Amino acid sequence: MSEPSPSPSPSPSLGSLIHVLAVDDCLIDRKIVEKLLKTAKFKVTTVESGKKAIEVLGLNEENVETPLNEHNIDIIFTDYCMPEMNGYDLLKAVKEHSHLKSIPVVIMSSEHDPQRISRCLATGAEEFMRKPLKLRDVQRLRSYVRPITPITITGTKRKVPLDLIPENNGSERRPRIAGVAVA
Numbered sequence: 001m002s003e004p005s006p007s008p009s010p011s012p013s014l015g016s017l018i019h020v021l022a023v024d025d026c027l028i029d030r031k032i033v034e035k036l037l038k039t040a041k042f043k044v045t046t047v048e049s050g051k052k053a054i055e056v057l058g059l060n061e062e063n064v065e066t067p068l069n070e071h072n073i074d075i076i077f078t079d080y081c082m083p084e085m086n087g088y089d090l091l092k093a094v095k096e097h098s099h100l101k102s103i104p105v106v107i108m109s110s111e112h113d114p115q116r117i118s119r120c121l122a123t124g125a126e127e128f129m130r131k132p133l134k135l136r137d138v139q140r141l142r143s144y145v146r147p148i149t150p151i152t153i154t155g156t157k158r159k160v161p162l163d164l165i166p167e168n169n170g171s172e173r174r175p176r177i178a179g180v181a182v183a
C-alpha cells in the first residue's frame with residue numbers, strides 16, 4: 001500500500017496534482033494502474049480492498065475521530081470484482097455519505113456485463129472502464145474531478161454552467177456568440 005502524505009494537498013483547481021485512490025485486489029493490476037496514474041502525473045494512493053479504501057476515506061466505524069477524507073482524495077478509481085467488498089459496494093458507501101458523495105468514482109473491470117455497468121452508472125459512477133487500461137484511459141480521470149472554485153476563462157467559446165448565470169426576472173437580451181444563443 002502506498003502511504004499517503006500526512007499533510008493535506010491543495011485543491012486540484014489550484015494546479016496541484018490530482019489525488020487518486022486506486023483500489024484493486026490484484027497486486028499486478030494495482031501496480032499497473034499505479035504506474036499509469038503516475039505517468040499521467042497523478043498523486044496516487046493504492047489499497048488492496050474496498051475495506052481499506054473505506055479506512056483511507058475515514059468511513060471505518062472503529063475510528064470515528066478520523067476526519068472524513070483526511071487524505072484529500074480527489075477521485076476514486078476502483079476495480080469491480082474484489083472479495084468482501086466489491087467496487088459497487090464501495091461506490092454505494094461513498095455516494096450514501098453526505099461528506100463524500102461529491103468524490104467522483106470510476107469503476108474498472110475486465111468483464112463486460114451491461115447490467116453491472118448500468119447499475120454502477122445509475123448509482124453515481126462517473127464511468128465504467130474496461131481492463132486492460134491504457135494511458136489515455138487514466139488521463140480521462142482529470143475530466144471528472146470538480147474544481148472547488150469555478151475557473152473563469154474569457155475569450156473562448158465554452159459553455160457556462162447554469163449555476164453561474166444570474167437569474168433576472170426582467171427581460172434581458174442574451175448575447176449571441178457565433179450565432180449560438182447563450183442561455
